[in-house]
Amino acid sequence: MSKSSNPPAKGLSAGTVNYGDRDFALFLRRAFIKGAGLSDEDLAKPIVGIVNTGSDFNPCHGNAPQLIEAVKRGVMMQGALPVVFPTISLHESFAAPTSLYLRNLMAMDTEEMIKAQPMDAVVLIGGCDKTTPAQVMGALSAGKPFVVLPTGPMLSSRWRGERVGACTDCRRLWADFRAGRLTQTQIDDANNHLVPSVGTCSVMGTASTMACVVEAMGLTVPGAASAPAVSADRLRIAERSGYAAARLARGDVAMPAFTKKQLHNALTTLLAIGGSTNALVHMAAMIGRVGMALDPNEFNTMADKTPVLVDLKPGGEGYMPDFHEAGGLVRVLAELKDLFHLDIDTVFGDTLNDRLSGLEAPSEAVVIRQRNNPIYPSGGLRWLSGNLAPQGAVIKPVAATQKLLEHTGRAVVFNGLEDMARRIDDPDLDVKADDVLVLRGIGPKGAGMPEAGLIPIPKKLAAQGLRDMVRISDGRMSGTAYGTIVLHISPEAAEGGPLSLVRDGDHIHLSVAQASLQLLVDEATLAQRRSEQAHTQLPTLAQTRGYGRLHMQEVLQAEQGCDFRFLRQPEAN
Secondary structure (H helix, E strand, C coil), rough: CCCCCCCCHHHHHCCCCCCCCHHHHHHHHHHHHHCCCCCCHCCCCCCCEEEECCCCCCCHHHHHHHHHHHHHHHHHHHHCCCEEECCCCCCCCCCCCHHHHHHHHHHHHHHHHHHHHHCCCCEEEECCHHHHHHHHHHHHHHHCCCEECCCCEEECEEEECCCEEECCCHHHHHHHHHHHHCCCCHHHHHHHCCCCCCCCCCCCCHHHHHHHHHHHHCCCCCCCCCCCCCCCHHHHHHHHHHHHHHHHHHHHCCCCCCCEEEEEEEEHHHHCCCCCCCCHHHHHHHHCCCCCCCCCCHHHHHHHHHEEEEECCCCCEEHHHHHHHHCCCCHHHHCCCCCCCCCCCCCCCEEEHHHHHHCCCCCCCCECCCCCCCECCCCCCEEECCCCCEEEECCCCHHHHHCCEEEEEEEEEECCHHHHHHHCCCCCCCCCCCCCCEEHHHHHHHHHCCCCCCCCCEEEEEEHCCCCCCEEEEECCCCCCCCCCEEEECHHHCCCCHHHHCCCCCCCEEEEECCCCECCCCHHHHHHHHCCCCCCCCCCCCCHHHHHHHHHHHHHEEEEEEEECHCCCCCCC
């Protein structure tokens, strides 16, 4: 096929509005943007779009104004024109019914604004859990060069003599309050200390996990995953992100191809850092935009040979500022060189291997352990299957009670969030410490897949000192949470999955060693239950209009990333 004699338009000339007269369209565009004080010299430069996801509802992005100014410096120093534009901003605590429900809307917004407006490259500024994957999903579909700039983690603080930070300690202290170990005055005081600055959660939750994942994929400048939000390092990273985007816009550096090497690096990173279970949902969505899919068997094989080296909460003890001071992601890459594809190109114009050059040996190996002294030898995450999860489920053994990873217990079933809220603390609830709590109806269609998989320990058991028990659901949990919790059971109950057939008193067997989740009920009984419930349905998010209607019609299950069916690329053979 011969090359076109008319290469794609660049800069301000790209994607002009169709009035039937292209020259007039460009004339009009130039006239309006000159109203902002720009000159013809400015408008002749390559354009770098800068996505502004700042919002007063999103303290995770509270440093966005400073980052934008630093990105602009980097862009202008490379002779390109920075242009800032807004998109949707999502914060897990402020987006009802859940930010995952709105992630695809943000991805669509990002994609359409990148395609609709003239830019030669774009810097994606985001951080809070669903923001980074939404932006990468949208940018991959838009097909323009991009650089990811995480907003960075918040600082940690101290309360009553102990170090604390969002959001693992939020959940731990709230559990203590529920159990009567803290008073109302104490929990109110703790609330003032848990989030001491803007930025994403200060532990290895979903935000930090996704920041590490995109750095390992080569989609950021060096060190972008870990520098605190309020640090000078974060501003320097922002400036370098603008520099990198300008070089992509000029064509000095080519946007790296998105291949299986990037996916391999992403999954290895997730395992090595003891990252969030949510990352599997987001990675499935991201790679689905380029026709790829996760392989459960391949993932478990990788998990079996990848040690967990990062000693951060919720699976360890430290906080993200410690991770940064210990060297950040590059230190993990250096410790596990043979498990990564270090030859991949990055948006910065180097390779991951280049980033290891000149790296000095650490003075101590506490937060980032040496390979021969891991925090967990292997299997930090495990993909489960079985008759209760035909399409998969996930557990995070590194954050679980080890003796519960092989367990058989009696099911105590809750049908949706309202049922659980109404009965979980009832003194008459028939529940024992070795039971399995089952929460269904909180999958993608059931409730937008909220972070409700961390089912509270019933108060009467918590008051006896119980801190963990096996809990299973078709929902998610925060990456900052911990416990013996099985998540993302697929198909979800609202889709008629086997989870909908579980009854109080059934026995469930969990075997992490066998990667298995089994409902110990014979097939004849299950068939009878299927016929009995054919005319019943769990509560769902079903809506008759707007985005909610689109979500119900198009959302896929967890193993496909909960993306919309029509947004995924067909999988390559």
